[in-house]
Amino acid sequence: MRSLFLLPCCLFAWVALSACKDFVEPNQLAFVMGTAVDRAEDGLIEVSDQIVIPSQLSGPRDKGGGSDAGSSIVMSATGRDVFEASEKIQRKMSRRLMTSHRVLIAVSEAFFNEDDAGKLFDKLGRDPANNMRDTTIVVRGGSAKEILMLRHPLERLTSIAAGKELQINGLTHFSSRQLILEHYTDGVRPLLPVLQIRKLKTGVKAPVPFAALSGFAVLNKQLRVKGILDEDESAAAVWMSGKGAYQGMTxxxxxxxxxxSFRLVHLKRKIRTRSCGDSKCAELVVKAQAYLLENTTSLDLSQIRNMTDTERYMNAEIQKEFQRTVNKVQQWGPDIFGIGEHLHRHNPYWWKNRRKSWDEQFKTLDLNVKADIRLVSVGSSGGQMK
Structure with a gap:
């Protein structure tokens, strides 16, 4: 009987002693939704975290239609690396920082150009607490911290708004995981969205600062910004690099x-390479289905002849525009299209002696663009309405 009495007591003590000592309740966590990285004095890094206040998210909007000023706070600190700066932020908080729900990492253009950004992403790839699904962007013409401190006319948090802006426009594959993979791959270079603060008029009041997508940044192997593509060039580069889902074109x-004006869906790209003497020649084939949404010409597209003529002309125009973008990127050097990775897989012995100098090799590569767009719909009317 004594043994039977001691057995439950031992089991109860064992369960109590094996409980988690570092367990944190949800009301003891601070959810980080966005992180900004800027340069600081004396070679230090400034890290800023946008921390959401859950109790304020369900509250009413302000009368101006913008987000509630109390829905988040931005805490900043400087350090020699990301971990040291984050630890300084943690000491200022009454809750433990949690980054697994983060949706945005904003890095200033100045940091990319003047610091070793590769060290910045070491913590992202090494620390298992990071979800690696957060979108990485470049902030141009200001500090990345300013982006987190802005108010948005539609969303309560600017970090959520930036991620939705890319998603709703069919721009994919810009996560921190994708950036790290491209950084450590010899045959492809990163292409990142660029946000810039502009003035936006949302009502009768004066224009307010607004973070808007203003192009894409081309980065080299050392994660230095080699150039910024404008909106039209960015649409072409995103398509040819395989990072777009759909887009419009006029x-x-x-x-x-x-x-x-067309709506282009099912965007695809295909890389073809062949030997050209001692070097290689490459061809980028872009494919899509086109839906005509607006016609201000005198064409009656209910006629098959006009449809085939329009399709042929559209492909020729896209080829010319995309070729100009390719030529511009080749002048900078970084291969954002992944031609080198294609050669790595299909011609490994040829690639072995050229992978270390691929940025210079890419500048002289014979690279052409071919468009294969099919016009599948001209709408519910043939000619222009008069």
Whole structure:
């Protein structure tokens, strides 16, 4: 009987002693939704975290239509690396920082150009607490911290708004995980979205600062910004690098006689390479399905002849525009299209002696663009409405 009495007592003590000592309740956590990284004095790094206040998210919006000023706070600290700066932020907090729900990492252009950004992403890839799904962007013309401190007219948090802006426009594959993979891959270079603070008029009041997508940054192997593509060039580069899902396009008709606007879906790209003497030649084939949404020309697209003529003309215009973008990127050097990675897989022995100097090799690569767009719909009417 004594043994039977001691057995439950031992089991109870064993369960009590094996409980988690570092367990943190949800009301003891501070959820980080966005992180900004800037340069600081004396070679230090400034890290800023946008921390959400859950009790304020369900509250009413302000009368101006913007986000509630109390829905988040931004805490900053400097350090020799990301961990040291984050630890200084933690000491200022009454809750433990939790980054697994983070959706945005904003890095200033100045930091990319003047610091070793590769060290910045070491903690992202090494620390298992990071989800690696957060979107990485470049902030141009200011500090990344300013982006987190701005208010957004539609969303309560600017970090959530930036991620949605990319997603809703079909721009994918810009996570921190993708950036780290491209950084450690010899045959492809990173392409990152660029946010810039602009003035936006949302009502009768004066224009307010607003973080808007303003192009894409081309980075080299050392994660230095080699150039910024404008909106039209960015659309072409995103498509040719395989990071877009859909987009719209407006092209002028022959001799400036009106415009044709298309919705392009099922964006695909294919890389073809062949030997050209001692070097290689490459061809980028872009494919999509086009839906005509607006026609201000005199064409009656209910006629098959006009449809085939329009499709042929659209492909020619896309090829010319995309070729200009390719030529511009080749002048900078970084291979954001992944041509080198394609050669690595299909011609490993040829690639072995050229991978270390691929940025210079890419500048002289014979690279052409071919468009294969199919016009699948001209809408519910043939000619222009008069």
């Amino acid at each position: 092209i002028p008709w022959k001799n400036g006689q009106g415009y044709l």
